[in-house]
Amino acid sequence: MAAAAGEVRLIGSSSSRFVLRPRVALNLKGVEYEFLQEKFGEKSELLLRSNPVYKKIPVLLHHDKPVCESMIIVEYVDGTWANSAQAILPADPYERALHRFWAVYIDDKWFPSMFGIAKAETEEAKAESAEQAWAGLKLLEEAFVKLSKGKDFFGGDTIGYVDIALGSHLGWAKVTEQMTGLKLLDEEKTPLLAVWAERFCAHEAVKEVMPETAKLMEYAKMRLGK
């Protein structure tokens, strides 16, 4: 389903895991959009005006009306282009609640532990964060079994809400692996998630918007330098 030029715009940055979420959602729905790249270290007038509370990307502009917060945008895209064969959230209220639960878990619990690995100042702190991140992935592997029901994605036959929530972290997870030498998505520890991660990154809706690890490494060095 195509949108008229200018009708759908996304303020973001191609290196941001949170911006990746609405991009994947829009791709899944086949919605054309204009991508407005924010400059590193600056905030555009449009961003400040569109998200005055947080002043953060991503912001979706639909007919100039702003929608903020990555997973809220994903859900907005799902509800707005609802006729599409591709539903991001399941229709059943109980299934929806489970998907929401795990998406919140990923952002509130799992992401801080993964982020902690990169931020750790001692080997001890790094090891502790890594243990937490692996424990979280183990829980997510169990959730995968439950939600996917033997299919390819958390969302079943194709990418859904939890796939987007977790998959958006994969680019930076690879950077963390390269920088620390730790293997986060380990085929032995979480075999299903390891295969799922490859499948997610290779998906039509993802592969062109998933940032390359080398570019993220450059970006990470630039940020560390700043």
Place this chain on the structure above:
Amino acid sequence: MAAAAGEVRLIGSSSSRFVLRPRVALNLKGVEYEFLQEKFGEKSELLLRSNPVYKKIPVLLHHDKPVCESMIIVEYVDGTWANSAQAILPADPYERALHRFWAVYIDDKWFPSMFGIAKAETEEAKAESAEQAWAGLKLLEEAFVKLSKGKDFFGGDTIGYVDIALGSHLGWAKVTEQMTGLKLLDEEKTPLLAVWAERFCAHEAVKEVMPETAKLMEYAKMRLGK
């Protein structure tokens, strides 16, 4: 709409702001439920089994299937008893996104500042948290104008998603006011919210489940003692 005995159960505590949310939602929908009060300082076997990830209240059990996290439960209740005249979330995707945005703001930004007042160890820290809490309420007053469209509640004619998110904090806000002498919901600073708060507490779906300030004070003292 009544539910058969045992069909709907809620694990919680009558002093918890987060447990209040599903209670108000169930009342709005006219759903009968059994309230399973957790003992102070203990966690029941049923709670540990129903919410193994967080081990936290509230947990809704519907035909023994658990739903966790207060606002996820509210949405589950809204989706499950959807035929009711009383919708908690608006149907329009853009309105839904706005309601979600402010509910997340309340929990992620506003609540920590209010909690910071009670926890502050110096007068300076207390004043700083109070300024943040007032600034947040000013934003919420503006959101109220936008969402309520001149009606009584964030949800319009009756209690909706943001009303539940913010209203559940009112009991503890009163305790904070009594303990610190600060006026949080100030008629001069945020006149619309001050009136809204009284209206919320007096609502049929709220008044019997809103904990009394005196009881919360007792509970706060017990916790401080522990």
